[in-house]
Amino acid sequence: MRPWDDQIAVVTGARGSIGSAIVEHLRSLGARVSGSDLPQSGAAAPDTLPAVDVTVPASIEAWLEDVEHAIGNPTVGVICAGITRPGRLVDLSDADWTDVLDVNLTGAFYAARAIIRRMLASNTAGRIVFVGSWAAHAPHPHIGAYSASKAGLRALCQTLALDHAAEGILVNEVAPGIVDAGLSRELFRRDPDLEKRTRAAIPSGRIIHPDDVARDVAFLASAENRHTTGTVLVSDGGLSLASAMNPATATR
């Protein structure tokens, strides 16, 4: 595995809070990075990201084709695109369930498959990192489809890790807790008291910054990671360990 300035990284969901932090961080390390996202609608100043819908294999393929021509075949793939739809499972529409599973699980599979095929074709001992969630092992009642999709993503990651270990392709997941990003960020901005209550529920007393997730991704994607595959880097300030019997004790 090569140093960062020899790496070509592709990142899905790259306009999002966490995806954009990952792109920026990998660039700061010296990698050449192509981040993609859905086409932007209605923005005053449209960005220049390649338009890619991870639920459409041909869209991913067209992007990777362009990346190959522009900078080469990926040595690192970061699968970050994700959505959620709130609601108790019993009330969830077919469309909401399908949308979440399509993007978070099937889209992640399409993206990883396309990237790994290119790694295999170019004989690259690359790295895949999925952005999962603590919700995979700590189900959230109000976003059940999201929890189910992230649990499926974990099994996808572990299976790919086994499938490609002998080829030197290491496949891992970062599982952040509550990040000041995406929907959580919106909710915190709307309701500062929710942010306070959330902090109180986290043993470390701290909400995660997107840059923290980017650093975790970079470690798993780096040449320094030589043997770790099929693992989950849970980065949640102890949130997964807290319970009603063992509540967080931080008072910040």
Ligand SMILES: NC(=O)c1ccc[n+]([C@@H]2O[C@H](COP(=O)([O-])OP(=O)(O)OC[C@H]3O[C@@H](n4cnc5c(N)ncnc54)[C@H](O)[C@@H]3O)[C@@H](O)[C@H]2O)c1
């Ligand atoms: N925010 C959190 O607290 C938190 C915690 C744990 C894990 N995560 C995970 O981190 C990842 C990024 O989330 P975020 O908080 O930055 O949210 P975000 O909404 O800011 O970013 C998600 C990005 O995915 C893109 N996307 C959605 N559907 C897509 C599709 N079909 N094709 C391509 N791109 C698509 C969106 O356009 C958006 O830019 C997600 O996978 C999310 O599940 C977030």
